[in-house]
Amino acid sequence: MTAQTFASEQAAVPAEAQDTHAHVDPAAQVFAADKTIPVQTRSERPHSYDPADFGAPTGREVNWKHTPVAQLAGLLTDEPGDDSALSIDLDAVEAFLVSEDPDAYGQFFRPEDLPSALAWKHARRGLHLRVEKDDEIDAPIVLRIDGTDAGKRGFGQILIEAMPNSRATVVLDHHGAAQYAQNVEIIARDGSRLTVVTVQRWDDEAIHAASHQARVDRDASLTHFVVSFGGGVVRVNPNVELAGAGSEARLYGLSYADAGQHLESQVYLHHKGAHTTGDVLYKGALQGESAHSVWIGDVLIGPDATGTDSYEANRNLVLTEGARADSIPNLEIETGDILGAGHASATGRFDDEQLFYLQARGITEEEARRLVVLGFLSDIVQRLGMPSLEEELLAAIESELAAVNA
Numbered sequence: 001m002t003a004q005t006f007a008s009e010q011a012a013v014p015a016e017a018q019d020t021h022a023h024v025d026p027a028a029q030v031f032a033a034d035k036t037i038p039v040q041t042r043s044e045r046p047h048s049y050d051p052a053d054f055g056a057p058t059g060r061e062v063n064w065k066h067t068p069v070a071q072l073a074g075l076l077t078d079e080p081g082d083d084s085a086l087s088i089d090l091d092a093v094e095a096f097l098v099s100e101d102p103d104a105y106g107q108f109f110r111p112e113d114l115p116s117a118l119a120w121k122h123a124r125r126g127l128h129l130r131v132e133k134d135d136e137i138d139a140p141i142v143l144r145i146d147g148t149d150a151g152k153r154g155f156g157q158i159l160i161e162a163m164p165n166s167r168a169t170v171v172l173d174h175h176g177a178a179q180y181a182q183n184v185e186i187i188a189r190d191g192s193r194l195t196v197v198t199v200q201r202w203d204d205e206a207i208h209a210a211s212h213q214a215r216v217d218r219d220a221s222l223t224h225f226v227v228s229f230g231g232g233v234v235r236v237n238p239n240v241e242l243a244g245a246g247s248e249a250r251l252y253g254l255s256y257a258d259a260g261q262h263l264e265s266q267v268y269l270h271h272k273g274a275h276t277t278g279d280v281l282y283k284g285a286l287q288g289e290s291a292h293s294v295w296i297g298d299v300l301i302g303p304d305a306t307g308t309d310s311y312e313a314n315r316n317l318v319l320t321e322g323a324r325a326d327s328i329p330n331l332e333i334e335t336g337d338i339l340g341a342g343h344a345s346a347t348g349r350f351d352d353e354q355l356f357y358l359q360a361r362g363i364t365e366e367e368a369r370r371l372v373v374l375g376f377l378s379d380i381v382q383r384l385g386m387p388s389l390e391e392e393l394l395a396a397i398e399s400e401l402a403a404v405n406a
Helices: 069-075 091-096 114-122 352-359 365-381 387-405
Strands: 029-032 035-038 086-089 127-131 141-162 167-188 193-201 207-216 221-230 233-242 248-257 262-271 277-286 292-301 309-318 324-333 340-348
Touching: 069 114, 069 167, 069 207, 069 233, 086 167, 091 127, 091 141, 114 141, 114 167, 114 207, 127 167, 141 193, 167 221, 193 207, 193 233, 193 387, 207 221, 207 248, 221 233, 221 262, 221 387, 233 248, 248 262, 248 292, 248 365, 248 387, 262 277, 262 309, 277 292, 277 324, 277 365, 292 309, 292 340, 309 324, 309 365, 324 340, 352 365, 365 387
Parallel strands: 127 141, 141 167, 167 193, 167 207, 193 221, 207 233, 221 248, 233 262, 248 277, 262 292, 277 309, 292 324, 309 340
Antiparallel strands: 029 035, 086 141
16 A cells, blocks of 8 residues: 555544554554554544545455455446446335435445445435335335346445334345445434345355445434345445434344355444444354355444443354355444443354254254254344245255255
């Protein structure tokens, strides 16, 4: 990274703060005068709407070092996308579409890497879903997005807005193949209850890099799911700020990586308001040679986030030789007045005692393994609260397990 990178967003770091943090994040650096000051935390990483302010990632940066950067090359070039790369079915969401208003975007969203800056620059504005004040929508609002060609590149910008005291569930359902850089901005206004589910059921050739950024206002709640089963490289990074007092966020993830797949999520939860609650739980299964999953979880409890209760965890189940799971939890606390905070990570193989227990009761080893995996992953599936989608995902897990047994 050169000294010119992010020069347009220089910031001074007080001398008294430079040496007080235990964790130094070299994802980016802020330059002042002749002195290089390392960025200390995830929250201090530079942001820019201009792709030129981001250097092309080399794979050595902390936010790229676990990602196969070469495979994302098509989403790292500052050129317009192909409008035919994606087919979006608007029929099911027509009642919630807001007339095109470019100024509505960017209330909270700020690109923090090159693909998201390119999507901001090249994507059309206009896919704005709004649930009006006090409305309670029982049926999921499903936006289906289909890639039309693995060789085509597309950019997307989606704004999801829950007005005060509304309640709704929005599902982004991805299929087909394309190279797709996507920005999703989410605003949960005072007292709203919003669930956003992004499901990646891409073909094996698809490349998908998505940045989800959400602000949750006073007494509002956001439940956010990342479900990734398909795609060659899928990188969905949620960033949630609990801005209002009494706000809540539940961030859940489910992934199943096959041979040659790379499934990644870098999660950031910022407790900013007082008496906020956060729960982060991502689970993944991996099978096959070079199957790879990456989970990086950053939780920041800010100085004004008194009375916070927060916990993050990642669990991975490795089913075959040759698969790899990277799991990195980080927790930073800037106030001593909290209810509780913690983090955990675990990656392992089948529990031999569980298998023995099941086999001792006459269950075959194949069936025992199936039951263990289903029990492990269904915990996340059942939190969706959408029976039809739950059935589809459980069927997909069954299909994956059948391939392993074969």
